[in-house]
Amino acid sequence: MNEGQPESWFGFRRVDAAQKTELVRAVFSSVASRYDLMNDLMSGGIHRLWKSAMIDWLNPRGGQRFLDVAGGTGDIAFRILERAPEATVTVCDLTPAMLEVGRDRAIDRGLLASGPGGMNWISGNAEALPVVEMGFDAYTIAFGLRNVGDQQKALREAYRALRPGGRFLCLEFSHVAVPALARLYDLYSFKVLPWLGQQVVKDRDSYQYLVESIRRFPTQDRLAGMIAEAGFQQVTYRNLSAGIAALHSGWRI
Numbered sequence: 001m002n003e004g005q006p007e008s009w010f011g012f013r014r015v016d017a018a019q020k021t022e023l024v025r026a027v028f029s030s031v032a033s034r035y036d037l038m039n040d041l042m043s044g045g046i047h048r049l050w051k052s053a054m055i056d057w058l059n060p061r062g063g064q065r066f067l068d069v070a071g072g073t074g075d076i077a078f079r080i081l082e083r084a085p086e087a088t089v090t091v092c093d094l095t096p097a098m099l100e101v102g103r104d105r106a107i108d109r110g111l112l113a114s115g116p117g118g119m120n121w122i123s124g125n126a127e128a129l130p131v132v133e134m135g136f137d138a139y140t141i142a143f144g145l146r147n148v149g150d151q152q153k154a155l156r157e158a159y160r161a162l163r164p165g166g167r168f169l170c171l172e173f174s175h176v177a178v179p180a181l182a183r184l185y186d187l188y189s190f191k192v193l194p195w196l197g198q199q200v201v202k203d204r205d206s207y208q209y210l211v212e213s214i215r216r217f218p219t220q221d222r223l224a225g226m227i228a229e230a231g232f233q234q235v236t237y238r239n240l241s242a243g244i245a246a247l248h249s250g251w252r253i
């Protein structure tokens, strides 16, 4: 590993943050065209309910500027604009192939123009966002933070991007709080999911990475501590589906 680089994990492999970024980009480049289909298949559509819960808590309003980091194919951005058509959403993602799929979806929906009620698509790393300081009213990240090499750095960047009074909201896989469910979930994660990945998209490794990265991600309380460490206040979280996923919220005061 390179000296001076913070240590992180690619699944169960210890790598440095820069290596992880490259490996993650390769994973999402390879799954981009099938990503939306696989999401539905693997979660039985439940990711849609979790994303709706995120938008409910976010409560977007017209005129607000949103930054959706690790926005991928635009799911969160589209939901924000459905709820608040006069809002502006900037989608930022590491993987150009994911953004391309998202932009195609935006064109199909007539949502490509920037400005009020529009979308911007930018390529960039959550650890060093290519955006101005204090330029946004809210920062969202859904199923993205787990993939970032240096997560604490990404949280500090979220803080930098938000104006005072701005909102941070993170949706991520988390840790199951009910032991009986945890065993079932383990079985599904380590046996069924990689198998599904192989059958449907002939890509067992990407889905093995998904499962491992979920296990290595900080617990709900640890993540809340990291968000507070980045400077956010009033940090709270809500478990979704008994902790299979969690929503973390914080404010830049």
Ligand SMILES: C[S@@+](CC[C@H](N)C(=O)[O-])C[C@H]1O[C@@H](n2cnc3c(N)ncnc32)[C@H](O)[C@@H]1O
Pocket: 021, 024, 025, 028, 069, 070, 071, 072, 073, 074, 075, 076, 092, 093, 094, 095, 098, 124, 125, 126, 127, 141, 142, 143, 144, 147, 148, 149
């Ligand atoms: C699981 S997808 C989530 C996409 C979308 N937010 C959703 O919920 O459907 C994770 C996304 O994170 C992006 N990503 C991974 N590491 C990143 C980083 N360091 N900075 C920005 N985006 C990153 C990937 O390219 C991928 O598009």
